[in-house]
Amino acid sequence: MNKKIFLGFLLVAFNVFSQEKGVFSGGFETNAQWYLNDPDFLDEFYNPVSHPENPLRSNSYLLLNYKIKNWSFGIQGESYLQDALLNYNPKYEKVNVGTYFAQYKNEKIDVTAGYFYEQFGSGLLLRTWEDRALGINNSLRGIRFIYKPTNYFTLKTLYGQQRTGFDVSKGKIFGADFELGLSDVLKIENSDLTIGFNTVGRYEKTDIANPNFDNLTMTYGGRVNYSHNSFYVSSEFDYKSKDAVVQVRNQIDNNLIKSGNALLFNMGYSKKGFGVDGTFRRLENMSFYSERLAKGNQYNDMILNYVPSLTKQHHYNLANIYVYQAQPNVIINDQSLVKAGEIGGQIDLFYNFKKGSKIGGKYGTKVAVNYSQYHGLAGTFYIYSPQDYSTEFLSFGKKYFSDANLEITKKWNEKWQTVFTYINQYYNKKFVEETYGEVKTNIIGAEAIYKFNPTHSVRTQAEHMWANSDKKNWAALLAEFNFGTKYTIYASDLYNYGNDDEKLRHHYFSVGNSFRYKSTRLSLAYGRQRGGLVCVGGVCRYVPESTGFSFSINTSF
Amino acid sequence: MTILICLFGFFLNAQTQMPNVSLNDLEGKKISITNDFNEKDKIYVFSFWATWCTPCINELDEMNDVLEDWKKELNLEVIAVATDDSRTQKRIKPLVNGKGWEYKILLDSNQDLKRALSIVNIPYTVVVKNGVIVHIQNGYVPGSESELYQKLKSL
Numbered sequence: 071m072n073k074k075i076f077l078g079f080l081l082v083a084f085n086v087f088s089q090e091k092g093v094f095s096g097g098f099e100t101n102a103q104w105y106l107n108d109p110d111f112l113d114e115f116y117n118p119v120s121h122p123e124n125p126l127r128s129n130s131y132l133l134l135n136y137k138i139k140n141w142s143f144g145i146q147g148e149s150y151l152q153d154a155l156l157n158y159n160p161k162y163e164k165v166n167v168g169t170y171f172a173q174y175k176n177e178k179i180d181v182t183a184g185y186f187y188e189q190f191g192s193g194l195l196l197r198t199w200e201d202r203a204l205g206i207n208n209s210l211r212g213i214r215f216i217y218k219p220t221n222y223f224t225l226k227t228l229y230g231q232q233r234t235g236f237d238v239s240k241g242k243i244f245g246a247d248f249e250l251g252l253s254d255v256l257k258i259e260n261s262d263l264t265i266g267f268n269t270v271g272r273y274e275k276t277d278i279a280n281p282n283f284d285n286l287t288m289t290y291g292g293r294v295n296y297s298h299n300s301f302y303v304s305s306e307f308d309y310k311s312k313d314a315v316v317q318v319r320n321q322i323d324n325n326l327i328k329s330g331n332a333l334l335f336n337m338g339y340s341k342k343g344f345g346v347d348g349t350f351r352r353l354e355n356m357s358f359y360s361e362r363l364a365k366g367n368q369y370n371d372m373i374l375n376y377v378p379s380l381t382k383q384h385h386y387n388l389a390n391i392y393v394y395q396a397q398p399n400v401i402i403n404d405q406s407l408v409k410a411g412e413i414g415g416q417i418d419l420f421y422n423f424k425k426g427s428k429i430g431g432k433y434g435t436k437v438a439v440n441y442s443q444y445h446g447l448a449g450t451f452y453i454y455s456p457q458d459y460s461t462e463f464l465s466f467g468k469k470y471f472s473d474a475n476l477e478i479t480k481k482w483n484e485k486w487q488t489v490f491t492y493i494n495q496y497y498n499k500k501f502v503e504e505t506y507g508e509v510k511t512n513i514i515g516a517e518a519i520y521k522f523n524p525t526h527s528v529r530t531q532a533e534h535m536w537a538n539s540d541k542k543n544w545a546a547l548l549a550e551f552n553f554g555t556k557y558t559i560y561a562s563d564l565y566n567y568g569n570d571d572e573k574l575r576h577h578y579f580s581v582g583n584s585f586r587y588k589s590t591r592l593s594l595a596y597g598r599q600r601g602g603l604v605c606v607g608g609v610c611r612y613v614p615e616s617t618g619f620s621f622s623i624n625t626s627f
Numbered sequence: 628m629t630i631l632i633c634l635f636g637f638f639l640n641a642q643t644q645m646p647n648v649s650l651n652d653l654e655g656k657k658i659s660i661t662n663d664f665n666e667k668d669k670i671y672v673f674s675f676w677a678t679w680c681t682p683c684i685n686e687l688d689e690m691n692d693v694l695e696d697w698k699k700e701l702n703l704e705v706i707a708v709a710t711d712d713s714r715t716q717k718r719i720k721p722l723v724n725g726k727g728w729e730y731k732i733l734l735d736s737n738q739d740l741k742r743a744l745s746i747v748n749i750p751y752t753v754v755v756k757n758g759v760i761v762h763i764q765n766g767y768v769p770g771s772e773s774e775l776y777q778k779l780k781s782l
Binding site for chain 1: 644680714717718736742763764765771773
């Protein structure tokens with residue numbers, strides 16, 4: 071019904087503004103897969119990979135925007151045919167209108183009705199965004215009002231229900247955020263000081279008889295940013311009011327009612343040729359969904375806040391097998407696996423050896439070092455009735471993850487450039503994935519780019535991972551040829567040669583090509599997909615192993 | 628969906644402008660995409676990147692080396708729009724300085740600009756002159772920068 075009203079509104083808008091010249095824009099994207107049977111490709115139970123029912127599947131998105139004077143209108147149609155790609159939220163089905171909006175915006179006022187995307191602060195209390203590769207579109211449907219009377223003051227208020235599939239959540243979300251540039255108010259020169267406060271509420275009427283918690287859950291956050299010349303520091307603290315904990319899928323725990331909080335602290339110093347940055351974060355019971363029971367669902371459906379893992383996002387394939395995921399949740403069902411959050415941080419260092427120096431050579435040498443480490447929260451956990459826990463503020467519990475890495479980029483001459491990487495990881499699989507085991511890895515990666523002429527080049531990448539358990543050692547190779555700037559072909563293979571089980575020593579090969587022209591990109595590939603987590607920005611989606619053809623096209627206009 | 632397809636017809640002759648979005652720069656100042664980049668006949672190159680995107684960084688490294696030469700020939704400005712979200716956003720400033728880049732950096736933290744331009748993959752380069760998008764380059768391979776320069780000279 072809403073969609074019809076919106077389309078009607080859109081048509082009225084066209085008529086009203088027909089004398090004026092409006093501007094259209096938009097984009098189209100399709101990702102299609104043809105899944106095949108692969109009798110030699112066995113899973114851990116020795117079942118060969120077989121294609122799902124409806125082996126030909128595609129996710130497509132058509133976004134259309136119309137802008138005239140201060141008004142913008144947009145609508146996004148989506149189709150999932152015959153079904154959505156494997157392991158996407160099954161709520162995405164058939165063809166439908168996904169989102170739509172109408173917006174009025176001038177220098178001071180911005181009003182949006184319909185679906186909108188928003189983030190308060192770092193997103194630890196509220197972030198709505200779209201990530202098609204992960205099947206996330208958690209935009210809010212409702213109304214948002216932004217008021218910006220001066221350049222240094224912004225107030226945002228919003229109300230809505232969150233998108234889930236082609237429907238919206240039962241939980242109702244409202245919030246406000248304001249940000250003030252104090253350095254502008256106080257006319258401090260050469261420094262920037264900004265403060266911000268926000269609040270987000272979720273109202274979800276519970277079905278539970280005699281609930282020990284309120285239907286309304288409130289959150290509050292405060293943040294400060296300061297920078298002076300080359301130095302900067304920022305911090306954010308967030309609090310979530312008492313609410314029932316959901317430990318097991320689909321089970322609201324009426325006897326474990328806890329509040330949550332998060333602390334983020336960052337500082338750094340950088341000048342030309344040098345940069346250092348450190349981040350600390352502590353999370354306790356900080357998962358937040360627009361419906362309580364959505365917690366822990368594998369599709370990131372109805373997720374309200376953004377809790378990324380603060381680690382380096384590697385571009386090497388083997389470094390993305392044991393990927394850390396942030397641990398904001400509470401689990402105290404099993405004596406040997408108790409969690410209430412995480413504590414840890416990371417440090418980055420960037421250095422550029424100047425051109426002409428001994429190490430820099432003719433073109434300079436760039437070095438990047440990164441270290442991250444995360445632990446569970448230390449505290450006291452009561453497993454049996456009544457269940458409860460209390461944590462200590464700054465003490466480190468069980469180690470979950472660490473990653474130390476070094477990357478050296480060097481351009482030797484007009485034709486050659488190389489990158490060398492070393493990565494050492496510790497991954498506590500038992501705690502991060504709630505299964506069993508722990509893995510220590512050493513990974514080396516080397517990449518070389520060679521230019522045959524100004525527009526033809528080849529890129530090769532070789533990697534090796536030594537892992538002491540789980541699937542053990544891997545090797546990987548990739549070669550990519552660029553024929554001019556428009557056409558690329560590639561071939562790659564990941565080989566799990568060290569697997570203790572000979573039947574599982576798989577090759578994950580892939581061959582493909584892509585064609586680019588202006589805003590359009592087409593690609594076609596054939597190969598095997600490694601099962602596991604596909605992560606973008608520290609948020610992950612589980613994908614099963616599969617073999618087949620993939621085709622994608624995207625364009626904007 | 629039928630209505631959408633009908634509407635689609637309107638779009639083919641579109642002369643696209645940049646969306647009216649404001650983003651923060653590295654000093655926390657709000658910068659308007661439409662109002663702050665509107666010098667007459669000046670070429671604005673918006674290069675979308677992220678700290679975790681290796682081809683993006685290669686492109687910006689390469690362009691940084693030749694930017695001075697380009698500026699001798701053309702009245703142009705390169706704006707590097709970082710699409711990093713809060714996971715990697717804090718890495719932008721030290722990385723930019725560590726590399727010694729001379730670009731104007733904008734923070735598209737919740738991808739408002741990227742979404743408004745329907746950008747799927749980065750690197751992605753949008754060239755704007757007199758308020759109109761005059762060229763788009765989707766992706767980067769070694770050599771794309773010299774092709775881009777030829778294109779810019781023809782504008």
